[in-house]
Amino acid sequence: EKRMGSAAGEMERELARRATFLGPSLSTHYRSPIIARRGRGTFLFDDAGQPLLDLVNNPASLGHCHEAVTAAAADQMGRLNTNTRYVYPEISDYAEALTATLPANLTVCFFCNSGSEANDLALRMAKQHSKGTGMICVEGAYHGHTAELINVSPYKFDGKGGFPPPATTEKVPLFDPLRGKHRDHPDPGAAYAADVKVALANLKARGVTPAGFICEGLLSTAGYIVPPLGYLAGVYKEVRKEGGVCISDEVQSGFGRAGGGKMWGFEVSGVQPDMVTFGKPAGNCFPLAGVVTTAAIARSFANGMEYFNTFGGSPVATRVGKAVLDVMREDRVLDHVQDVGPYFKSRLKELQTKHEIVGDVRGEGLFLGLELVTDRASNTPAPAEASFLVEAARQHGVLLGTDGLYDNVLKIKPPLCFSRANADLTVAVLDEILSSMPSDPAVLKAAVPPHPAGLHKVREMVAVDGVGAFPSWAGDYGDDTGALGKDTVLTINVSTGAGIGLCLGMLLGLALSLAARRS
Numbered sequence: 001e002k003r004m005g006s007a008a009g010e011m012e013r014e015l016a017r018r019a020t021f022l023g024p025s026l027s028t029h030y031r032s033p034i035i036a037r038r039g040r041g042t043f044l045f046d047d048a049g050q051p052l053l054d055l056v057n058n059p060a061s062l063g064h065c066h067e068a069v070t071a072a073a074a075d076q077m078g079r080l081n082t083n084t085r086y087v088y089p090e091i092s093d094y095a096e097a098l099t100a101t102l103p104a105n106l107t108v109c110f111f112c113n114s115g116s117e118a119n120d121l122a123l124r125m126a127k128q129h130s131k132g133t134g135m136i137c138v139e140g141a142y143h144g145h146t147a148e149l150i151n152v153s154p155y156k157f158d159g160k161g162g163f164p165p166p167a168t169t170e171k172v173p174l175f176d177p178l179r180g181k182h183r184d185h186p187d188p189g190a191a192y193a194a195d196v197k198v199a200l201a202n203l204k205a206r207g208v209t210p211a212g213f214i215c216e217g218l219l220s221t222a223g224y225i226v227p228p229l230g231y232l233a234g235v236y237k238e239v240r241k242e243g244g245v246c247i248s249d250e251v252q253s254g255f256g257r258a259g260g261g262k263m264w265g266f267e268v269s270g271v272q273p274d275m276v277t278f279g280k281p282a283g284n285c286f287p288l289a290g291v292v293t294t295a296a297i298a299r300s301f302a303n304g305m306e307y308f309n310t311f312g313g314s315p316v317a318t319r320v321g322k323a324v325l326d327v328m329r330e331d332r333v334l335d336h337v338q339d340v341g342p343y344f345k346s347r348l349k350e351l352q353t354k355h356e357i358v359g360d361v362r363g364e365g366l367f368l369g370l371e372l373v374t375d376r377a378s379n380t381p382a383p384a385e386a387s388f389l390v391e392a393a394r395q396h397g398v399l400l401g402t403d404g405l406y407d408n409v410l411k412i413k414p415p416l417c418f419s420r421a422n423a424d425l426t427v428a429v430l431d432e433i434l435s436s437m438p439s440d441p442a443v444l445k446a447a448v449p450p451h452p453a454g455l456h457k458v459r460e461m462v463a464v465d466g467v468g469a470f471p472s473w474a475g476d477y478g479d480d481t482g483a484l485g486k487d488t489v490l491t492i493n494v495s496t497g498a499g500i501g502l503c504l505g506m507l508l509g510l511a512l513s514l515a516a517r518r519s
Helices: 002-021 068-078 089-100 117-128 187-205 229-240 267-269 296-301 316-332 333-354 383-396 420-435 442-443 452-465 499-519
Strands: 036-040 043-046 051-054 108-113 134-138 169-174 209-217 245-249 275-278 289-293 358-364 367-372 399-405 409-412
Touching: 043 275, 051 420, 051 452, 089 108, 089 316, 108 117, 108 296, 117 209, 117 245, 117 289, 117 296, 134 187, 169 187, 187 229, 209 229, 229 245, 229 267, 289 296, 316 333, 316 399, 316 499, 333 358, 333 367, 333 420, 367 383, 383 399, 383 409, 383 420, 383 452, 420 452
Parallel strands: 134 169, 134 209, 209 245, 245 275
Antiparallel strands: 036 043, 043 051, 108 289, 275 289, 358 367, 367 409, 399 409
16 A cells, blocks of 8 residues: 555656656546556556556557567667768668668668657659649648648548648548448459549649649558558559559558568558658667659659758667668568468457347457447447446556547557567457447546456566567566566565575576676
């Protein structure tokens, strides 16, 4: 009780400090916010040391605080970190390794620090190359927080505090599998692609020359939706006819998340973009992002105005990026996602079979969405129930979030070291909550108390299985040393000589284990 009171006091102090020093537009996750102390693999650990199974933080694609990535960052930080006007091999090493994962037409890299910077730069390049200003985006999409990107992000301009987009923006309908205008069409991909053709005509009718089309390889904020077969191929064809550039925003769906042995989300649709933007997972939570494009577009962009980014492509950032790619290769991450993703999706489908409120399970790899509806006949969104499910799961030690046009889709994008056992635990927690879902609106909005048995199961999972399913996470059980954490108390009965000898032997073995791990 004393510790709980202390934790409550710290939470109150930290929330007060945030309110004082940080802008009010910054929110926190969950009705009962989390003080996150550290992360390891697929887990975050709160201020009480409780592990929380993380199904939300996709930037930590290899797992929180991966040793190879943190070691590369620390080592390079101690050697050299400067700007890109100096010549150093790390930037070229990374560019070479990165472009090897992309189609042969994408050969030129521009590095920056965030997905927003990358997408903002991509729009500049598209407009320079096409000599146009008109951009086409998809309903519900989010591409970044700069003013330019909010203009092509319906998730923002159609949302709270939003404003009508400029005449240079055309929004096309979302290919929503439950409510989309062409959901019953025999060829929805072609039907939705035809909407882009109309958007191109609308731009030209307003005297706006099309510059391009921007779309995620797999749609995230719009509801974790996979483009229908033939959609991107048809869209790219129409946009290129008008001299526009096709941009695949891979900030969320890139770096192995799409499953099927694919590195990038656009590969699911079998297309080749003119530009790929990336961010979040590229540095496993280190700020690294960029644009990869064709030599022709890069030449068009070289109009005399230099592109220079002080920290984009720095020795530390690119060394980290190369470390991420190395771990992906050595741990066979694409194969792992190809195995775990379909298994997890099949387990979630079992929930859809069992619970009427689960209207859809969709996605690819470890980029999944579970949509809640009040009834399947009308497919009426159930945002209150989705919010309750997230809050209740948090109190079981499982971290989720919601997204979609109606905030009724559970977004599922865990670190890629997520295991089948992690999937089973998640499904068991969701099944338990869905089986007793309250109907009273007041209860749905109320605070959810902790679930001690659920929290214990998560602790047990870490103790037995460790923190991540990759070979590079083997033997890591989530504490500060890999064996016993700083706060661990070892209580031993030493009332007999044999007991003392046994204890000394245990301690010696532990010391040797720690020494070997640290060497």
